[in-house]
Amino acid sequence: MTRDLDALLNELDLDTKTRLLAGAAVWSLPAVPGIGLGAVVFSDGPVGVRGEHWSAEDPSVTLPSPTALAATWDPALARRVGGLLALEARRKGVHVVLAPTVNLHRSPLGGRHFECYSEDPLLTGLIGAGFVIGVQEGGVGVTVKHFVANDSETERFTVDVHVSERALRELYLAPFETIVRQARPWGVMAAYNSVNGRTMTEHDALVNGVLRREWGFDGVVVSDWLAARDTIGAAKGGLDIAMPGPNTVYGERLAEAVRAGQVSPRRVDDMVRRVLLLADRTHAFTDQKPPKQSEVDGEALAQEVAQRSFVLLRNKKTVLPLKSPKSVVLIGALAAEPKILGGGSATVFPDHVVSPLDGLRAALPHGTELRYTVGADPRTTLPPATDNFRLRAMVHDAGGSELATFALREGKIDWIGDLPRGLDLATLESVDIAGTFTPAVSGRHTFGLTGLGHLTLTVDRQTLFDGPSTPSGDLFAAIMKVREHRREIELEAGRTVDVRLTYRVPEDLRAFAQGSFAWLVFGLGHQAPGPDPDAAMKEAVRLAGLSEVAVVVVGTTAEVESEGFDRASLRLPGRQDELVAKVAAANPNTVVVLNAGAPVELPWREDVAAILLTWFPGQSGGAALANVLFGHEEPGGRLPTTWPATLARSPVTNVQPHEGVLEYDEDVFIGYRAAQPDAAYHFGHGLGYTTWSYDDLAVAPTPEGGAAVRVRLRNTGDRAGREVVQVYLSPVPPDAERPARWLAGFATVEAGPGEEVTALVHVEPRAVETWRAGAWRHNGGEYVFEASHSSTEPRRGLTATLGKTC
Numbered sequence: 109m110t111r112d113l114d115a116l117l118n119e120l121d122l123d124t125k126t127r128l129l130a131g132a133a134v135w136s137l138p139a140v141p142g143i144g145l146g147a148v149v150f151s152d153g154p155v156g157v158r159g160e161h162w163s164a165e166d167p168s169v170t171l172p173s174p175t176a177l178a179a180t181w182d183p184a185l186a187r188r189v190g191g192l193l194a195l196e197a198r199r200k201g202v203h204v205v206l207a208p209t210v211n212l213h214r215s216p217l218g219g220r221h222f223e224c225y226s227e228d229p230l231l232t233g234l235i236g237a238g239f240v241i242g243v244q245e246g247g248v249g250v251t252v253k254h255f256v257a258n259d260s261e262t263e264r265f266t267v268d269v270h271v272s273e274r275a276l277r278e279l280y281l282a283p284f285e286t287i288v289r290q291a292r293p294w295g296v297m298a299a300y301n302s303v304n305g306r307t308m309t310e311h312d313a314l315v316n317g318v319l320r321r322e323w324g325f326d327g328v329v330v331s332d333w334l335a336a337r338d339t340i341g342a343a344k345g346g347l348d349i350a351m352p353g354p355n356t357v358y359g360e361r362l363a364e365a366v367r368a369g370q371v372s373p374r375r376v377d378d379m380v381r382r383v384l385l386l387a388d389r390t391h392a393f394t395d396q397k398p399p400k401q402s403e404v405d406g407e408a409l410a411q412e413v414a415q416r417s418f419v420l421l422r423n424k425k426t427v428l429p430l431k432s433p434k435s436v437v438l439i440g441a442l443a444a445e446p447k448i449l450g451g452g453s454a455t456v457f458p459d460h461v462v463s464p465l466d467g468l469r470a471a472l473p474h475g476t477e478l479r480y481t482v483g484a485d486p487r488t489t490l491p492p493a494t495d496n497f498r499l500r501a502m503v504h505d506a507g508g509s510e511l512a513t514f515a516l517r518e519g520k521i522d523w524i525g526d527l528p529r530g531l532d533l534a535t536l537e538s539v540d541i542a543g544t545f546t547p548a549v550s551g552r553h554t555f556g557l558t559g560l561g562h563l564t565l566t567v568d569r570q571t572l573f574d575g576p577s578t579p580s581g582d583l584f585a586a587i588m589k590v591r592e593h594r595r596e597i598e599l600e601a602g603r604t605v606d607v608r609l610t611y612r613v614p615e616d617l618r619a620f621a622q623g624s625f626a627w628l629v630f631g632l633g634h635q636a637p638g639p640d641p642d643a644a645m646k647e648a649v650r651l652a653g654l655s656e657v658a659v660v661v662v663g664t665t666a667e668v669e670s671e672g673f674d675r676a677s678l679r680l681p682g683r684q685d686e687l688v689a690k691v692a693a694a695n696p697n698t699v700v701v702l703n704a705g706a707p708v709e710l711p712w713r714e715d716v717a718a719i720l721l722t723w724f725p726g727q728s729g730g731a732a733l734a735n736v737l738f739g740h741e742e743p744g745g746r747l748p749t750t751w752p753a754t755l756a757r758s759p760v761t762n763v764q765p766h767e768g769v770l771e772y773d774e775d776v777f778i779g780y781r782a783a784q785p786d787a788a789y790h791f792g793h794g795l796g797y798t799t800w801s802y803d804d805l806a807v808a809p810t811p812e813g814g815a816a817v818r819v820r821l822r823n824t825g826d827r828a829g830r831e832v833v834q835v836y837l838s839p840v841p842p843d844a845e846r847p848a849r850w851l852a853g854f855a856t857v858e859a860g861p862g863e864e865v866t867a868l869v870h871v872e873p874r875a876v877e878t879w880r881a882g883a884w885r886h887n888g889g890e891y892v893f894e895a896s897h898s899s900t901e902p903r904r905g906l907t908a909t910l911g912k913t914c
Contacts, residue, residue: 111384111388111393113381113384113385113388114381116143116145116384117377117380117381117384119142119143120140120143120380122363122366122367122373122376123360123363124140125363125376125377125380126358126359126360126362126363126366126376127354127359128140128380128383129348129349129350129358129359129362129376129379129380129383130349130350130353130354130356130358130359130362131349131350131351131352131353131354131356132147132353132354133352133353133354133526134160134333134351134352134353134525134526134625134626135149135150135151135160135352135525135526136148136149136150136160136353137349137353137383137387138353144393144394144395145384145387145392145393145394146387146392146393146394147392148203148204148383148386148387148390148392149201149202149203149204150202150203150204150205150206150251150330150351151197151200151202151204151205151206152205152206152207152453152454152455152456153205153206153207153223153453153454153455153456154173154174154207154208154209154223154454155170155171155172155173155174155449155454155456155724155726156168156169156170156171156193156196156456156458157193157196157197157199157200157202157205157456158200158455158456158457159200159201159202160200160201160202160525160526161526161528162455162522162523162524162525162526162528163457163528164457164517166200166457167456167457167458167459168196168200168456168457168458169192169196169406169407169409169410169458169727170410170448170449170456170457170458170461170726170727171189171192171193171409171410171413171726171727172410172413172414172417172723172724172725172726172729173222173223173449173450173705173723173724173725173726174208174209174222174223174224174225175221175222175224175225175226175705175706175723175724175748175749176413176414176417176705176722176723176724176725176726176745177189177225177235177239177413177417178225178226178231178232178235178748179417179418179419179721179723179745179746179747179748179794180413180416180417180744180745181231181235181745181746181748181832181854181856182235182238182416182856183234183235183237183238184238185238185412185413185416186235186236186238186239186242187238187239187241187242187245188242188404188409189239189242189409189413190238190239190240190241190242190243190244190245190246191242191243191245191246191401191404192242192404192406192409193205193207193242193243193246193248194242194243194244194245194246194247194248194401195246195401195403195404196406197243197246197248198246198247198248198398198401202248203248203249203386203387203390203391203392204248204249204250204251204294204295204386204390205243205248205249205250205251206251206253206297207239207243207250207251207253207454208225208235208236208239208240208250208252208253209223209224209225209253209254209454210224210225210232210233210236210252210253210283210284210287211224211253211254211256211257211258211259211280212224212226212227212228212229212232212259212279212280212283212778213226213227213259213706213748213749213778213779214227214259214260214760214772214778214779215259215260215758215760215761215762215763215778216675216678216706216707216749216751216752216755216758217260217674217675217676217678217755217761217763218259218260218261218674218675218706218763219260219261219669219670219671219672219673219674219675220260220261220450220452220669220670220671221669221705221706221749222449222450222669222705222706222723222724223450223452223454223671223705224259225283225748226748226749227748227749227750227778227779227780227791228748228779228780228791228851229278229279229280229282229283229286230282230286230851230852230853230875231748231851231854232282232283232286233282233283233284233285233286233287233290234286234290236252236283236286236287236291237286237287237290237291238291240252240287240291240293241290241291244291244292244293244294244389245399245401246398246399246401247389247390247391247398247399248390249293249294249295249327249386249389249390250293250294250295251293251295251296251297251328251330252284252287252288252293252295252296252297253296253297253299253332254297254298254299254300254308254332255284255296255297255298255299255308255314255315255319255329256276256280256281256284256299256303256308256314257269257271257276257280257299257301257303257772258299258300258301258308259280260674260763260770261671261672261673261674261763262673262674262763262764262765262770263765263768264299264300264301265300265301265334265335266300266301266302266768267301267302267765267768267769267770268301268302268303268304268305268765268768268769268770269301269302269303269304269769269770269772270304270769270770270771270772271303271304271772272772272775273879273882274775274776274878274879274880275772275775275776276303277879277884278776278878278879279776279778281314281318284296284319285323288319288323288324288325289323289324292326292327293325293327294327294328294385294386294389294390295327295328295329295330295386296319296325296327296328296329296330297329297330297331297332298311298315298329298330298331298332298335298347299332299335300332300335306345307335307337307341308335309331309332309335309336309337309341309342309345309347309350310337310338310341310342310344310345310347311345311346312344312345312346315329315345315346315347316345316346319346320346326382326385327382327385327386328348328349328382328383328385328386329346329347329348329349330347330348330349330351331347331349331350331351332351333351333352333453333525333625334352334625336350336351336356336357336358337357338357339357339358339361339362339365339371340365340370340371342357342358343358343362343365343371343375343376343379344371344375348379348382348383349379349383352525352625362376407727407728410726410727410728411728411731411732411735412732413726414722414723414725414726414728414729414732414733415732415735415736415741415742415743415744416744416745416830417722417723417725417744417745418720418721418722418723418725418732418733418736418743418744418745419720419721419743419745419746419747419793419794420718420719420720420721420743420745420794420795420796421702421713421719421720421721421751421789421793421794421795422713422716422717422718422719422795423717423718423795424716424717424718425717427657427697427699427717427718428699428718428720428736428737428739428743428797429736429737429738429739429797430657430699430737430738430739431739432473432475432476433476433656433657433697434475434476434477434656435476435477435478435479435654435655435656435657436468436472436476436477436478436479436655436656436657436658436659437478437479437480437481437648437651437652437654437655437657437658437659438464438465438468438478438479438480438481438659438661439480439481439482439483439648439651439652439658439659439660439661439687439691440482440483440484440660440661440662440684440687440701441482441483441484441485441486441487442464442486442661442662442663442703443463443464443465443480443659443661443701444463444464444465444480444482445463445491446461446463446464446661446663446703446725446729446730447663447664447665447666447669447703447704447724448461448724448725448726448727448729449724449726450666450669450670450671450705450724451666451669451670451671451672452670452671452672453524453671454671455522458726458727460727461727461729461730462727462728462729462730462731463729463730464659464661464701464729464730464733464734465480465730466730466731467729467730467731467732467733467734467735468659468730468733468734468737470731470734471731471734471735471738471740473738479651479655481644481647481648481651482644482648483644483645483647483648483660483687483691484641484644484645484648484662484682484683484684484686484687485641485644485682486662486663486664486665486680486681486682486684487665487667487681487682488592488665488667488681488682489556489558489592489633489666489667490554490555490556490592490594490633490634490635491633491634491635492518492519492520492631492632492633492634493518493519493541493545493555493607493632493633493634494517494518494519494634495548496545496546496547496548497518497519497543497544497545497607497634498543498544498545499515499516499518499519499541499542499543499607499632500513500514500515500516500541500542500543501513501514501515501516501521501539501540501541502539502540502542503529503531503536503538503539503540504536504537504538504539504540505535505536505537506535506537511531511535511536512528512529512531514528514529516541516543519541519609519631519632519633519634520541520630520631520632521539521541521559521611521628521629521630521631522628522629523626523627523628523629524626524627524628524629525625525626526626527626527628533613533626536613537612537613538610538611538612538613539610539611539613539628539630540608540609540610540611541607541608541609541611541630541631541632542606542607542608542609543606543607543608544604544605544606544607545567545599545604545605545607545634546602546603546604546605547599547600547601547602547603547605547636548601548636549601549636549637550599550600550601550637551598551599551636551637552596552597552598552599552637553596553597553598553599553634553635553636553637554594554595554596554634554635555567555572555594555595555596555597555607555632555633555634556592556593556594556631556632556633556634556635557573557577557592557593557594557595557609557630557631557632557633558577558591558592558593558629558630558631558633559577559611559628559629559630559631560577560591560614560629560630561576561577561611561612561613561614561630562575562576562577562611562612562614563575563576563577563593563609563610563611563612563630564608564609564610565595565608565609565610565632566606566607566608567597567599567605567606567607568597568599568605568606569606570597572595572597573593573595576614577591577593592633607632609630609632611628611630613628641683645683645686645687645690648687648690648691649690649691649693649694650694652691652694652695652698653694653695655695656697657695657697657698657699658691658692658694658695658697658698658699659698659699659701659737660687660688660691660698660699660700660701661700661701661703662680662684662687662688662700662701662702662703663680663684663702663703663704663708664680664681664703664704664705664706664708665681667681668681669704669705669706674763674764675706677755678707678708678709678752678754678755678758679708679709680708680709685711685712688700688712688716689711689712689715692712692715692716693715696717697717698716698717698718699716699717699718699719699720699737700712700716700718700719700720701720701722701733702719702720702721702722703722703723703724703725704721704723704724705723705724706749707749707750707751707752708751709752709753709754709755709788710751710788713788720733720736720737720743721745721747739797742796742797742798742827742828742829742830743794743795743796743797744794744796744830745794746792746793746794746832746834746898747789747790747791747792747793747794747898748791749779749791750779750780750784750787750789750790750791750899751787751788751789751790752784752787752788753786753787753788757784757786757787758784759774759777759778759779759782759784760774760778760782776846776847777847779791780792780847780899781847781850782847783847783848785900790898790899790900790901791851791898791899792832792834792851792896792897792898792899792901793897793898793899793900793901794832794898796829796830796831797825797827797829798823798824798825798826798827798828798829798861799823799824799825800821800822800823800824800825800829800831800897800903801821801822801824801903802819802820802821802895802903802904803820803821803822803864803904804818804819804820804904805817805818805819805820805893805895805904805905805906806818807893807906807908809908809909809910809911810873811912811913811914812873812912812914813873813876813877813886813888813910813911813912814870814871814872814873814874814875814876814910815870815871815893815908815910816868816869816870816871817835817853817868817869817870817871817893817895818866818867818868818869819833819835819855819866819867819869819895819904820864820865820866820867821833821857821859821864821865821866821867821903822859822862822863822864822865823859823860823861823862823863823864823865824862825861826861827861828858828859828860828861829858829859830856830857830858831856831857831858831859831867831897832854832855832856833854833855833856833857833867833869833895833896834851834854834895834896834897834898834899835851835852835853835854835869835871835893835894835895835896836849836850836851836852836893836894836896836899836902837849837850837852837871837875837876837891837892837893837894838891838892838894839887839889839890839891840889840890840891840892840907845878846878849892849894849899850875851899852869852871852872852875852893853869853870853871853872853875854869855867855868855869867895873886873912876888876891876910886911886912888909888910888911888912889909889910889911890907890908890909891907891908891909891910892905892906892907893905893906893907893908
C-alpha cells in the first residue's frame with residue numbers, strides 16, 4: 109500500500125514536526141501514536157547490528173571488517189552480508205543501520221580504514237551498493253557515510269578539508285554517487301568535518317545541490333552523532349535529522365526559528381516528509397509488517413566472508429596449503445586472543461569467538477602435533493580481567509545511593525550513547541567494577557586501569573591507585589586512545605581477594621555528552637605472573653626450531669587501529685617484527701598470519717615462506733584460517749588497498765591539519781593512482797592455490813562511450829579456484845594530468861582444473877570522464893585495455909578507441 113505522506117503531514121503541528129527531526133533519544137526518533145507511527149530506531153554498524161544498548165547481554169553476529177569484505181571483490185557477497193544484517197536488525201528492533209562507510213583510504217595512516225572499503229572509488233562504490241541493496245531488501249534502511257571527505261580522524265569534529273573540485277568529484281564523491289544511482293539508499297549521514305570552508309551538516313552545495321538535485325537522492329540526511337551545530341544553517345543546508353536526541357539544534361529550537369521567520373515552514377515539511385518516507389520504507393508504522401526473509405546462518409556466512417577475504421601475499425615454494433605436517437607450532441598472543449574487529453562506535457559483541465588456536469585445534473589432521481606459545485604480546489594495555497574474577501557493575505548517585513547493579517563478563521564498561529537499565533547521566537556519579545579474584549598462581553600480579561575521570565583501585569583491601577586520569581588535547585581522541593595506569597601486588601594462589609575499581613564521571617565528559625549522549629568507557633585489566641618477554645621470545649624460537657611448520661600470528665591492536673585517532677606509524681606494535689625475524693631464522697617453513705585491518709610494514713617479508721592477510725576476521729576467523737591453511741578452502745582475497753613498503757614511500761602521509769585545515773595537495777593521485785613501483789604489495793594483488801592463463805581479450809566499445817570487455821581464461825592448476833579479473837585503462841598517449849592506469853571494471857570467475865571460463869566486464873563511460881570546468885567531460889580516444897591479475901600484473905592487453913555516438 110502507498111501511504112499518503114502529505115495527509116499524515118497535515119495531521120502534525122509544528123512542534124510535533126520539529127520533534128520528529130530531533131530524535132527522542134540517543135538512537136531513536138519519537139513515536140507519534142496519533143498517526144500510527146512507532147519509534148524509528150538506529151544502530152551501528154558495518155560488521156554487525158548492536159541494537160540500542162552498548163552491551164554484551166544481547167550479542168550480535170560479528171562479520172569480518174569492511175576492508176575484508178572489499179578484499180572479496182564480490183558485490184553479490186556484500187549483498188548477502190547486507191541481508192544478514194537486515195535480519196539481525198529486525199531481531200533487535202532496529203529500522204536503520206548506520207552503514208556502510210565509504211570514505212576512501214587516502215593515506216594508510218587513517219585510523220578508521222578498517223571500517224572503510226578501499227583506496228579505489230569504483231571498488232568502494234560497487235561493494236557499498238551491494239551491501240545497501242542487501243540491507244534494504246530486508247526492509248531495513250541504511251545511512252551511507254560519512255558524506256564527505258571524512259578520510260582521517262585527527263580533529264575530525266572541526267577539520268576543514270580543502271580539496272579540489274576535480275578530486276572531490278572523481279574520488280571522494282564517486283562512491284556515494286555510485287551507491288545513490290545503483291542502490292537508491294534510504295539515508296546518508298553528514299560528516300563532522302567541513303569541506304572547503306563549510307561544515308557538512310550545513311553544506312547546501314553538496315547536500316541539496318549534488319546529492320539531491322543532481323543525483324536524485326530522495327532519502328533522509330542524518331547528522332553524525334553530535335555533528336549538527338546550528339539550527340538555521342543545518343535546516344537550510346539540507347540536514348533532515350539532528351542526532352542524538354532530544355537535546356539537538358532541532359526540536360524546540362527549530363520550531364522557534366520557523367516562528368521567527370528564519371526557516372520556511374515548507375522546508376520543515378520537506379524534511380518531515382522524508383522522515384515519514386523513511387518510516388514507511390522501514391515498516392515503522394504500527395500497521396506494517398516487515399518483509400519476510402529467508403533465515404541465514406550467520407556463523408557460516410561470517411566464515412565464508414573471512415575465507416573469501418584472506419589475501420595470500422606470499423607463498424614461497426608453495427608452502428601453503430599445508431600438507432599434513434607432523435608438527436606445527438602456533439605463536440603469538442593474537443593466536444589465542446585475536447583482534448576480530450576495529451575499535452570505536454562500530455563495536456559489537458559476539459556470543460563467541462573462534463580464535464586461530466581454536467580453529468587449528470579443531471581442524472588438525474590426524475597425526476599432527478600442535479604446540480602453542482605466546483612469543484610476543486603486542487598489546488600495550490592489559491586484557492580485561494576475566495579468568496577467576498567474579499565481577500559486577502555497581503552504579504551510585506552523588507549521595508552514594510545504589511542506582512543499579514548487574515553482573516559483568518569481564519572487567520570493562522563500554523557505555524556509549526544510552527546508559528543501561530534506564531540510568532540517567534544527570535544523576536549518575538560513579539560506577540564500580542567490583543567483586544572477587546582467586547589467583548591461579550602466586551607472585552606479583554599486575555592490574556591496569558583505563559578511563560578518563562577519577563579512578564580508585566583497591567585489591568585485597570590495599571589502595572593501589574587513587575587519582576585523576578585526565579585528557580590532553582582533543583577530548584574525543586583522548587576517550588578513544590586508551591591510556592593505562594598499572595599497579596602490582598603480591599598475591600597467593602587459591603586465596604580469594606576483594607577487588608574494586610571506582611570510576612567517577614568528570615564534568616567535561618558530561619559537557620561533551622550534551623546531557624544525553626553518554627560516553628563512559630573504563631576498565632580493569634589484569635596480568636598474572638609469567639615469563640619475562642625475553643624468555644617468551646626464546647621459547648618461541650626454540651619451539652620453532654623443533655617444528656616442521658611455524659605459524660606466527662601478528663597484527664595490530666585497539667591502541668593502533670580505532671575510530672577517534674589516526675596512526676602515527678605503520679610498524680607492528682611491540683616486539684612482533686623481532687619475533688617474526690627470529691622464528692623465520694629458526695624455521696624455513698614460517699607462515700605469518702597478519703591480523704590487521706589496514707596496511708602495516710613488513711620488514712621481514714622476503715625472509716618468510718608465506719604471508720596470509722586475514723584482516724579483522726570476525727567471530728569465525730579461526731575456523732576460516734584453519735580451512736585455508738590446510739587447503740580445504742582457497743584464500744580468495746585481493747588487496748583493496750596498496751601496501752607500501754614503508755610509510756615514507758606512501759604517496760600521502762599528511763593527516764594532521766595545520767591551523768584547522770587539511771590540504772589534499774595530492775589531488776587525484778592517491779594509492780595506486782600515484783604509481784608506487786616499490787610498494788610491498790600492489791593494489792589488486794593476491795595469490796591463490798591454482799594458476800590461470802589469460803587466453804583472449806575482446807573489447808567492444810558502446811555507443812554511450814564505455815565498453816563491453818570479454819576475457820577468456822583457463823585454470824591451469826590441479827585444483828578448483830577463483831580469479832578476480834581486473835580491467836585497467838591507460839590513455840594513449842599518456843596524460844600527465846591523469847594516473848598512468850586506473851581500475852575500470854572487474855569480475856570474479858571460478859573454474860575447475862583445466863576448465864575454461866569467460867569473464868564479462870562492463871566499463872562505464874564514467875571510466876574515461878574527468879571533471880573539468882564544472883562538468884563531466886568525456887575523453888574520447890585511444891586507450892590500452894589490460895586484463896590484469898593486479899594493478900601491476902597485466903596478463904593480456906589491446907588498444908581500443910572509445911567515443912560517444914549517441
